[in-house]
Amino acid sequence: MTTLTDQDTQGGPAVTPRNPTPAAAGADTARGPVLRVRGVGKSFGGAAALTDVDLDLYPGEVHALMGMNGAGKSTLVQILSGVHQADAGTVEVDGQAQPALTVRRARKLGIAFVPQRRELATDLSVAENVLLGDLPTRHGAVRWRQLKSEARRALSGLGIDIDVERTAGSLTVAEQTMVEVAREVRRGGRILVLDEPTACLSAEAAHQIRRLVRTLRDEGVAVVYISHYIDEVTAVADRITVLRDGAVVRSAPAAELGPAALVRAMVGRDIVSRRSERPAPRDEIGLAVRDLSDGRAVRGFDVQVRKGEIVAVLGPAGDAQSRLFDLLSGRRRPDTGELLVDGAPVPFGRVDASLAGGLRCVTGDRRALGLVPGMSLDENLLLAGDRLARRRLHRRGELTRRARPLRRRYGVVSLAGNPPVSALSGGNQQKVLLAKWLGTGPVACFLEDPTNGVDIAAMADIHTLVDELAGRGVAVLLASSSAEEVMRLADRVIVVSAGRTVAEHDVTAITRDELVATALGGQPQ
Amino acid sequence: MSVTTLPDAPGTGTPPGRGRRPSRLDALRRAPHAGLTAVLVVVVVATMLRTDAFATDTNLINILRQVSVTAVIAAGLTLLMTAGGMDFSMGSNVSVTTALGAQLLSHGHSTVVTVVVTIALATMIGLVNGLVVTFTHVAPFVVTLATATLLDGVALLVLDSVSVSIGTRMFPLGNGDVLGVPYLLILAVLVLAATALVMRFTVFGRDAYAIGGNEHVARLSGIDVTARKLTLYALTGALSGLAGLMLLSRLGSSSPGTGGLTLQLTAVAAVVIGGTSLAGGHGTVTGTVLGVVLLGVVANALNLLQVSSNYQPVSVGGVLLVAAIANEFHKSRSARN
Numbered sequence: 119m120t121t122l123t124d125q126d127t128q129g130g131p132a133v134t135p136r137n138p139t140p141a142a143a144g145a146d147t148a149r150g151p152v153l154r155v156r157g158v159g160k161s162f163g164g165a166a167a168l169t170d171v172d173l174d175l176y177p178g179e180v181h182a183l184m185g186m187n188g189a190g191k192s193t194l195v196q197i198l199s200g201v202h203q204a205d206a207g208t209v210e211v212d213g214q215a216q217p218a219l220t221v222r223r224a225r226k227l228g229i230a231f232v233p234q235r236r237e238l239a240t241d242l243s244v245a246e247n248v249l250l251g252d253l254p255t256r257h258g259a260v261r262w263r264q265l266k267s268e269a270r271r272a273l274s275g276l277g278i279d280i281d282v283e284r285t286a287g288s289l290t291v292a293e294q295t296m297v298e299v300a301r302e303v304r305r306g307g308r309i310l311v312l313d314e315p316t317a318c319l320s321a322e323a324a325h326q327i328r329r330l331v332r333t334l335r336d337e338g339v340a341v342v343y344i345s346h347y348i349d350e351v352t353a354v355a356d357r358i359t360v361l362r363d364g365a366v367v368r369s370a371p372a373a374e375l376g377p378a379a380l381v382r383a384m385v386g387r388d389i390v391s392r393r394s395e396r397p398a399p400r401d402e403i404g405l406a407v408r409d410l411s412d413g414r415a416v417r418g419f420d421v422q423v424r425k426g427e428i429v430a431v432l433g434p435a436g437d438a439q440s441r442l443f444d445l446l447s448g449r450r451r452p453d454t455g456e457l458l459v460d461g462a463p464v465p466f467g468r469v470d471a472s473l474a475g476g477l478r479c480v481t482g483d484r485r486a487l488g489l490v491p492g493m494s495l496d497e498n499l500l501l502a503g504d505r506l507a508r509r510r511l512h513r514r515g516e517l518t519r520r521a522r523p524l525r526r527r528y529g530v531v532s533l534a535g536n537p538p539v540s541a542l543s544g545g546n547q548q549k550v551l552l553a554k555w556l557g558t559g560p561v562a563c564f565l566e567d568p569t570n571g572v573d574i575a576a577m578a579d580i581h582t583l584v585d586e587l588a589g590r591g592v593a594v595l596l597a598s599s600s601a602e603e604v605m606r607l608a609d610r611v612i613v614v615s616a617g618r619t620v621a622e623h624d625v626t627a628i629t630r631d632e633l634v635a636t637a638l639g640g641q642p643q
Numbered sequence: 644m645s646v647t648t649l650p651d652a653p654g655t656g657t658p659p660g661r662g663r664r665p666s667r668l669d670a671l672r673r674a675p676h677a678g679l680t681a682v683l684v685v686v687v688v689a690t691m692l693r694t695d696a697f698a699t700d701t702n703l704i705n706i707l708r709q710v711s712v713t714a715v716i717a718a719g720l721t722l723l724m725t726a727g728g729m730d731f732s733m734g735s736n737v738s739v740t741t742a743l744g745a746q747l748l749s750h751g752h753s754t755v756v757t758v759v760v761t762i763a764l765a766t767m768i769g770l771v772n773g774l775v776v777t778f779t780h781v782a783p784f785v786v787t788l789a790t791a792t793l794l795d796g797v798a799l800l801v802l803d804s805v806s807v808s809i810g811t812r813m814f815p816l817g818n819g820d821v822l823g824v825p826y827l828l829i830l831a832v833l834v835l836a837a838t839a840l841v842m843r844f845t846v847f848g849r850d851a852y853a854i855g856g857n858e859h860v861a862r863l864s865g866i867d868v869t870a871r872k873l874t875l876y877a878l879t880g881a882l883s884g885l886a887g888l889m890l891l892s893r894l895g896s897s898s899p900g901t902g903g904l905t906l907q908l909t910a911v912a913a914v915v916i917g918g919t920s921l922a923g924g925h926g927t928v929t930g931t932v933l934g935v936v937l938l939g940v941v942a943n944a945l946n947l948l949q950v951s952s953n954y955q956p957v958s959v960g961g962v963l964l965v966a967a968i969a970n971e972f973h974k975s976r977s978a979r980n
Contacts, residue, residue, distance in 0.1 A: 447863055473865050487863060490856035492924045501853060504846060505865035512849050554864075 230307030404593025476561030545576025678969030727923025734907025740887025769880015817892030855923025
């Protein structure tokens with residue numbers, strides 16, 4: 119916390135400029151902010167989640183909200199959208215103080231929230247979703263033709279090209295986001311809060327979302343953009359506000375904030391993200407996959423990972439990675455292929471065989487496949503370990519004692535006691551997931567997007583943990599959609615596209631830009 | 644810029660939850676099963692005010708004897724529902740068991756043979772439910788609703804639509820006691836205690852929570868989900884068999900309509916009142932015990948107060964609704980803290 123520069127401390131809440139001028143050319147400053155937050159504070163059960171937060175939103179401006187998990191972004195957004203009421207401070211919309219902002223009232227005022235988990239009615243058509251709650255009817259019967267044309271108009275007005283007759287369930291995540299945005303805008307949303315709209319998206323899909331955000335800005339909507347991705351925020355935002363420990367530490371035009379300054383503001387210290395020295399891999403093969411094919415998702419995948427080596431599989435999110443998880447973990451049987459762990463063949467399609475062979479697969483989807491939400495932190499930590507050790511009895515006190523070293527080693531921070539794992543921040547949940555598997559003496563590991571949706575400090579911690587894992591002589595196969603992560607961790611990288619291996623490189627013999635070019639181009643250079 | 648306190652934010656700055664000091668009442672309210680216990684206390688006190696016949700030893704023992712059969716079924720159901728399963732056929736399994744038991748005994752078979760055969764059959768029925776559920780992925784509710792209807796019919800066939808008496812065979816089990824405690828109650832308490840211990844202190848019990856909480860995670864964590872589910876369904880079957888024998892010994896005969904849907908619904912109501920999640924992942928035997936006792940007390944109170952038996956289902960439904968709402972309030976309250 120001591121590495122803050124003068125420049126940083128100037129941005130502290132006490133001296134935040136009260137009437138900041140938006141940087142965007144298109145921002146409509148003449149009419150003043152559409153939303154003004156002053157001195158807002160909120161505490162939950164004694165813990166202060168927000169203190170003295172100021173925020174100004176102007177129409178036609180993209181205002182990025184950054185901060186680590188638990189910095190107070192969600193609380194602030196929940197206050198704006200009326201889910202929580204502030205303990206202190208004021209929220210003004212169009213210059214009118216809004217002392218009792220409820221969800222309904224916020225919506226009426228045009229404040230709309232697009233959550234990270236999209237909320238569409240998956241069995242209904244896109245058109246119905248766009249007009250949901252406001253379907254055109256005549257004598258109680260839905261007027262389908264009018265419904266479709268209005269939906270089409272709402273989408274095309276924002277430059278979105280999606281067939282309105284498709285069912286929402288068939289949309290990609292990016293398309294779902296677009297439909298949800300169109301719905302909110304049509305309902306009169308003029309302050310739009312987007313919560314990590316590009317998390318888990320491929321580069322192309324993320325690009326589409328950013329284009330939509332720019333269209334919204336040009337239409338005069340005030341956009342609050344929450345994201346962990348620094349590159350993206352500096353590219354899309356006009357103004358950036360950084361929260362740390364519930365307070366605003368920096369609020370400035372995006373042009374004034376470089377990546378390094380942002381990281382420092384968010385974390386309060388410099389984050390070292392350099393490759394670390396690891397002992398050279400041994401000459402034994404820890405994990406070998408031969409000619410693995412499964413439908414169109416994985417085609418002829420081959421890899422050999424030595425003990426102590428990290429081999430990355432780089433591809434757009436949602437390409438081969440999650441299917442590799444299903445196949446290697448034994449959840450799914452491939453069409454063809456062979457798997458050897460520590461030289462011994464392991465049959466596909468059986469979770470127990472995969473585990474018994476010493477292979478540990480860590481999912482990139484911790485909510486669906488990683489943790490049991492209602493169970494306590496400690497029980498989740500030991501869920502797999504206790505079953506592998508064939509334990510029969512379960513005692514809470516003893517469980518806590520055994521979980522303690524795991525918590526410490528994997529840096530799981532919990533406020534008090536042993537809460538349900540769902541109460542932890544994303545970064546902490548991810549560490550629990552890693553500890554659950556890496557603490558069970560693996561021979562080989564498959565890690566799918568291990569830093570998905572975690573803040574930069576947790577990301578750095580997790581990278582260190584993966585380094586240590588390889589340092590212990592474990593063969594690590596890492597599936598990732600981030601070139602930075604691959605450059606930081608891997609010894610070798612296999613670039614995949616549409617399920618096929620398109621290139622293989624020694625990481626030390628390639629630059630980041632070359633790697634990105636290979637991944638984007640989909641062709642070996 | 645001055646910091647304005649909003650008019651509706653009472654006690655700004657007082658730390659704990661929504662501006663109030665934590666009182667003992669709060670702690671009490673957050674205690675597990677607080678809402679349910681409160682409802683139970685209200686019903687008991689109200690009944691005691693209206694009639695002296697309620698708070699007597701004989702009446703209380705009578706209540707407990709009557710709820711014993713439900714309690715055994717509810718115990719199995721608690722474990723199964725915690726694991727995300729559902730067995731709607733337990734009541735009908737009881738019908739089949741009592742019918743078969745009565746026929747065996749009335750045809751001169753020994754009690755031992757009867758007990759072994761009926762419990763074996765009941766376990767098989769549970770296992771078949773389990774096999775269909777695990778290998779076809781049809782929703783457990785649908786599978787067991789179908790088997791429930793089927794078993795109701797089988798029970799009628801076994802009885803040939805007439806009442807079959809077992810005379811005084813098994814009479815001591817159904818009506819005897821040791822030091823004033825009925826054998827049936829002892830059996831029920833043993834089953835409940837065993838279930839509670841399994842759920843809390845064994846990995847098998849924790850597996851149930853994990854499977855109910857997230858079946859994919861459970862499987863990936865090395866839990867043999869299929870084997871666990873089969874065991875759980877077989878177990879609920881076996882407990883249905885035990886409950887059937889208990890019921891038979893108390894009634895001394897088996898008639899068309901013994902057990903069946905009424906018993907099933909009472910058990911499900913008790914488990915749900917006790918806070919076990921229909922979606923799986925949560926459940927306690929303590930809650931189930933409270934639910935079983937609450938329903939038993941309500942039925943008994945209505946009897947003592949000479950309320951028409953037509954009001955019984957009305958009141959059971961009412962209690963279920965009130966308790967479910969109380970549970971939900973309690974849950975959202977503790978979730979916010």
